[in-house]
Every structure is written in structure tokens, then in C-alpha cells.
Amino acid sequence: MNYSKMWVYVKPYWGRALIAVLITIPIGAMDAVIAWALKPYMDVVMVQKGASYTAYIPLLIVLFTLIQSVFNYTATYMNTWVGQKISMGLKKDLYRKLLRYHAGFFDKQNSGQIVYRFNSDVDTSCNGLLANLKLFTTRLFSSLSLIVVLFYNSWQLALVAVIILGVALFPLTKVKKKIKNIVQDTVFSGSAVVTHFNETFSGNRIISSYNLYDHQSKRFENTLNTCFKLGIKMTQRTGILSPMMHFIVSVGVAAVIWLGSYLIVTNAITPGNFVSFIAALIMLYTPIKAIGNNFNAVQIALMAMDRVFELLDKEPDITNKKDAKILKGLKKGIEYKNVCFEYNEGKPILKNVSLKIKKGETVAFVGNSGGGKTTMVNLLPRFYDVKSGGILFDGVDVRDLDIDSLRENIAVVFQDNFLFSGTIRDNIMLGKENATDDEVNQAVKNACLDEFINSLEKGLDTEIGERGTLLSGGQKQRIAIARAFLKDAQVVILDEATSALDNKSEAVVQKAVDNLMKDRTVFIIAHRLSTVRNADKIAVINYGELVELGSHDELLGKKNSIYASLYHSQLK
Numbered sequence: 001m002n003y004s005k006m007w008v009y010v011k012p013y014w015g016r017a018l019i020a021v022l023i024t025i026p027i028g029a030m031d032a033v034i035a036w037a038l039k040p041y042m043d044v045v046m047v048q049k050g051a052s053y054t055a056y057i058p059l060l061i062v063l064f065t066l067i068q069s070v071f072n073y074t075a076t077y078m079n080t081w082v083g084q085k086i087s088m089g090l091k092k093d094l095y096r097k098l099l100r101y102h103a104g105f106f107d108k109q110n111s112g113q114i115v116y117r118f119n120s121d122v123d124t125s126c127n128g129l130l131a132n133l134k135l136f137t138t139r140l141f142s143s144l145s146l147i148v149v150l151f152y153n154s155w156q157l158a159l160v161a162v163i164i165l166g167v168a169l170f171p172l173t174k175v176k177k178k179i180k181n182i183v184q185d186t187v188f189s190g191s192a193v194v195t196h197f198n199e200t201f202s203g204n205r206i207i208s209s210y211n212l213y214d215h216q217s218k219r220f221e222n223t224l225n226t227c228f229k230l231g232i233k234m235t236q237r238t239g240i241l242s243p244m245m246h247f248i249v250s251v252g253v254a255a256v257i258w259l260g261s262y263l264i265v266t267n268a269i270t271p272g273n274f275v276s277f278i279a280a281l282i283m284l285y286t287p288i289k290a291i292g293n294n295f296n297a298v299q300i301a302l303m304a305m306d307r308v309f310e311l312l313d314k315e316p317d318i319t320n321k322k323d324a325k326i327l328k329g330l331k332k333g334i335e336y337k338n339v340c341f342e343y344n345e346g347k348p349i350l351k352n353v354s355l356k357i358k359k360g361e362t363v364a365f366v367g368n369s370g371g372g373k374t375t376m377v378n379l380l381p382r383f384y385d386v387k388s389g390g391i392l393f394d395g396v397d398v399r400d401l402d403i404d405s406l407r408e409n410i411a412v413v414f415q416d417n418f419l420f421s422g423t424i425r426d427n428i429m430l431g432k433e434n435a436t437d438d439e440v441n442q443a444v445k446n447a448c449l450d451e452f453i454n455s456l457e458k459g460l461d462t463e464i465g466e467r468g469t470l471l472s473g474g475q476k477q478r479i480a481i482a483r484a485f486l487k488d489a490q491v492v493i494l495d496e497a498t499s500a501l502d503n504k505s506e507a508v509v510q511k512a513v514d515n516l517m518k519d520r521t522v523f524i525i526a527h528r529l530s531t532v533r534n535a536d537k538i539a540v541i542n543y544g545e546l547v548e549l550g551s552h553d554e555l556l557g558k559k560n561s562i563y564a565s566l567y568h569s570q571l572k
Helices: 003-029 031-047 056-100 103-107 111-153 155-202 204-209 213-238 241-265 271-313 373-378 403-408 424-431 437-446 450-454 473-487 503-517 552-557 562-571
Strands: 333-344 347-358 362-366 388-393 410-413 491-495 521-525 537-542 545-550
Touching: 003 031, 003 056, 003 111, 003 271, 031 056, 031 111, 031 271, 056 111, 056 271, 111 155, 111 271, 155 204, 155 213, 155 241, 155 271, 241 271, 347 373, 347 388, 347 521, 347 537, 347 545, 362 373, 373 491, 373 521, 373 537, 403 410, 410 473, 410 503, 424 437, 424 473, 437 450, 437 473, 437 503, 473 503, 491 503, 537 552, 537 562, 545 552, 545 562, 552 562
Parallel strands: 362 521, 362 537, 410 491, 491 521
Antiparallel strands: 333 347, 333 388, 537 545
């Protein structure tokens, strides 16, 4: 990981971060006080039977422990504060990045992967690193101070202890390599678990209506079993660390006791030296026996941080050119020029499609399912980019235009329009955030929504629930149309805007659509050919090719017309 990138997020809070680290120095160093105090206590009180130390040494230990506790709380608070701020900064930048990813990115991800990569990884990395940073820095300074006590009491015993310590810590250098692939698989499985919950939330009615309880349960159990196997594999590869270190440390303690006994007998050290040494050694070794699990957590956090910065470094596939031009409205028209496109390499969706639409014209795309109709309109606001050829606004390729200004001139009404949780007013005003009440009311009227709004107790301020669950399909569509009215874009895309509605709802929504189409350049995708009879141009797209083009009457009068065949089959 490039730590200079992390510094960008730490820098605003480096003062508190530094304090949090510095506080760990006395926290760790004070561990040595108890071990050091045992030497004079043993030599004077226990051996020489002197009473001068009996009063102040216990009080000194209590005082230092109290100070250590206060510092410990302060360090924990500082670490948590800094960690949360860093986490917030990373999440904000990741979310901004997520908002700018093009449609193709979301086509290849599931909701669980998004949640895991853009949210959970940040928590894992920041919380894991900072929680263990305090632990490691505290133990570092504790170890250094205790090693000083060891050498103070006996350099011979200290050499044995330090060598054993090095042997115990050596396996930690192999941890990252052992767990790297498992962690990646665990992230994938963890995201699958989240996806199951999201799908259950969104698809609860399908699950109920088709009695999919057992089917969904089995799918979920399979994912959980995969997570279980990965957890066991992680334990198999790293679970031996702590027991191994425990055994090595025990050997070290045994060697010190054996050598220490000899040094006492030969008067090389005093009993006080030995007791102080053993106390310092046990205080040094005890955390080491459990450090394997903490080190695993740090490695997992570091890998999560790598994934976070991998996302931050990744540039969206669709971005502005450096000299991108601002689109200031449509003056002449739009042209598809030899457009080719494919979602997957080697599987073309559009094949050399050329089409000109004048400003103010309405063009309808019809044809076989999967033939490329939706793709034609998705290329206009650059949800995707063409593979070859180009789409021109007044002769300028959309790839040479500023993306925000391009999309500012296009309003889209989808077949299944997404509504955000909040009120009806909130959702309509997404079309223009600074709209006046008069503008909102006019958009509501144009969308044939006023009668419905007037029937509600809270009117426009009625809460609609997540994804607009409290509304009918027709009501959702009209809210989306009102939103498009408020945006007042010159180009309008209608993607199957009425196909999912009943006849009564369709009639009302169609009236709203007709209002929206006035004096605008309109692109319509339609399966119901009765809705496109008044279009200026009807483009028949079959298997990625423009096979027919003309008005309704022209195509009906054409010999062997594909459109006529489709139209008459629908009438029947």
C-alpha cells in the first residue's frame, strides 16, 4: 500500500493522531515499573528483612497503574475519534467515486459487492488498523522498557530471552502470504451474504407468491457453508501461530529459570534480580503468546485498505476529456453515425447504425426484444460509450462534451422509475433542486398528478416509503414525468413509459407523456406500437441493425414491411 495516499486522510487530524501514539509510550513504559520495583523490594524486604520499602513501593505501583489507566482511556478515545474521521473521509470519497461509475460497472457488480467494497472494507481497514495500532505501539514501548529491565538485572538471561522472542515472532513474517487468497475469497462470500438479504428485501413478494422459502434458504445455506469453509481454512493456516508462540515462549521461560538458578547459586545475580527479571519476562512474553491473532487482524485490515485505495485509484471508464465542451442546448439535431456497440467483447449489439433526428422531432425505436432499442437511447447520455462511430449533438461527438452539461439537457422516464425514500415533493424536485412552489405545482399539473396530490392529506409532503412502495405504478410514472417536466430538458427519452400499466393508468400517464413531448426532441422505446403512431420517425431495430425507417403510414404502406407485420400482429 502507498502510505502517502493514506496520509491525505490522516493529515487533517495528525495532531490528535500523534497524541494518541505518544500517549502509548508511557502506557507501555509503565509496565516496567512494577517489574523494576520488585528487585529492591525482594532484596531489602524479603532477603535483608528491611521495612523501608514496604510503604512506598505498593503505593508507587498503585499510582503508576492509575496514571496508566487514565492514559489508556485517553489513547482509546483519541484513536476512536481519529479512526472515525478517517473512515468518514474515505467513505465520502468512495461514495463520490461510486456515483460517477458508468452503467457498465453496475452491470457487473451485485449489491453485496458494492456494500462490501465501498463500505465494509473501509470499516475493516480503519477500525482494524487503529484498534491494533494502539495495541502494537503500547506493546512495543512496553517491550522496549521491559527489555531494559531484563538487561539491568542480567545481561546473560536477557540475551536468552531476546533470542527466544525473535524465534517466537518469526512465523508472523509468513502470515500475509498464507491468508491473502483466503481473505479475497472471504470478501466475495461475505458480499454474497449481503446480496441474499438485499434480494430477500426487494423480492419478498416473488418469494412469497412462488413459495420460494426452501429454495432461498438452501441458497443462503450454501453461501454460509462456503463462508464456514473459508473460516476453517483461515484457522488451519494461521490458528497454529498462537499455540506455537506459546510453546516457544514456555521454552524461553524454562531456559531462563534453569540459567537463572545457576547464576543465583554462583552469586552472579541476587534473588531480587531474578524475581524482577522473571516478572519482566512474563510481562514481556504474555502478550506475545496471543499476538498471532492480532497480527492476523492487522494483515486483513491492510488488505482491506489495499482494496479501498484500489477503488480510489480506479478511474471511471467514462470521463470528461480535458478540453470538454459545454453543451448549451440543442440547436439543429442529433445524429447516430455508423454506431457500433457491444456489452461483451465479440458480441455486437449495434452494427453500423446511422440515423439523423432534427430538433423537435419524435423518433420511436421498435423491433425484436434484445435487438438494441434500449441501447440506442442509453448511448445518448453516455451511460455507455460506443465502440466505434459516434453520436453527435449539433455535429459535436458526445465524447467531446462535458458529461454533466450533456445530461443536463436530457430527461429520462424509465419503465420502472426509481423513487428515493422521502416525500413526493423531494422526488419531483430532483429535476430542479431550487424550483419554486409555482414551478413544482405546474409540473404536477402537466404530469396529470394534481388530482392525486389533492386527495392526499399531506399533499406533496406525503412520505412514499423506500423505492416508492406506497404508490401504484401509474403514480410512480407520473411523479417521474413531473420530475422530467421540472428539469425542462430539450431532449426527452421515454423508455417503455406506459408498458407496465393497466388501461386506465396508461391513459392518464399517456396524457402526461403527450404533455411532456411538446416542443421537445423525443426518443421513445415502445413494445406497444399503438403508442408511437404519431412519431415523426419510426426506426425498426432488429438484431442490432436499422432495418426500416419512416413514419407510421409510410411503413404500413411499404411492401413486406417488418413494422407492418409487427403492427398487425399486435392488433390481432
